Amino acid sequence: MVSRDTGRAEAAARRAHPSRAGRTTCPDWYTRDTLEFRHIAIEGPIGVGKSALATRLSARLDAEVVLDDTDNPFLADFSAGRPGAAFQAQLFSLLARHRQQVGLRQSNLFNQQTVSDYLFDKDKIYAYLNLDDNELFIYQRLYDLLLADVVPPDLVIYLQIPTDALRRRTRSRDREYRENGETPPDPEYLGELNDAYTHFFFHYVSTPLLVVETSHVDLEWGDTAINDLLTQVRGMGHGTRYYVPR
Known part of the structure; x- marks a missing residue:
């Protein structure tokens, strides 16, 4: 996918949650016992390995895995730069994620151990990168209405990676993308997206x-890597913790 405007990453992330600017820890009232982390959401940019970790971690915890439905009939037109396709693709993704989240809440799944490979909030990161101001006005109103139906996770695991490493990782999967009929991510777009994630x-x-810094992480997440990650999770309180796997 190719973003029409460059240099918008930081502004995109800042506008995605403007009320939080300058705050880097959870509010004092937010405390949660590690054992109560029933719903864990894994996040990070395209190609960082979210789905692989969600699948591996859910198997280890005997938890339900919830994967983002990436099928979107408007992505091809968006990648080709067709006018209006970005807005169509963004609304389709937003509504699909909302539908999935509401279904999970209604089925009471979030009262079980659950690991998902996305955070509902991520949708705004992409929206503020890809949409123009008029489109964003409509998008924001819809997003605010839908957000009220979404149950937030108990813990978010953010897979962080330098842009150069992310580009190398996605280049190594170019053949896989093409064999699946997908367009490999544009390197410039990846850079903007990664910057937006970092700021967000x-x-x-x-x-x-x-x-979690993932530059040198084994994407298959073997037993040792999962054990070390779970040690970090068990040690979580409120706020933010940084972890560089050994």
Whole structure:
């Protein structure tokens, strides 16, 4: 995907949650016993390995895994730069994620151990990168209405990675993308997106947050890596913790 405007990453993340600017820890009232982390959401930019970790972690915890439905009939037109396609793709993704989240809440799944490979809030990061001001006006109104139906996670694990490493990782999967009929992520867009994610989570305060530096992480997440990650999770209180795997 190719963003029409460059240099919007920080503004996109800042506008995605403007009321949180300058705050880097959870409010004092937000405390939660580690054992009560029933719903864990894993986040990070395209290609960082969210789904692989969610699947592996859910298997280890004997938890339900919830994966983002990435099928979007408007993505091809968006990648081709067709006018209006970005707005269509963004609304489709927003409504699909909302529908999934509401279904999970109604089925009472969030009272079980659950691991998902996305945070509902992520949708705004993409929206503020890809939409123009008129489109954002409509998008924001719809987003605010839908957000009230979404149950927030108890813990977010943010997979952080330098942009150069992210680009190398996605380049190594170019053949996989093409074999699946998908367009590999544009390197420039990846850079903007990664910057937006970094800024967003620097100011994220809604839940406890574990930031994991993943430059040299084995994407298969073997037993040792999962054990070390769970040690970090068990040690979480409120606020943000940074973890560099050994």
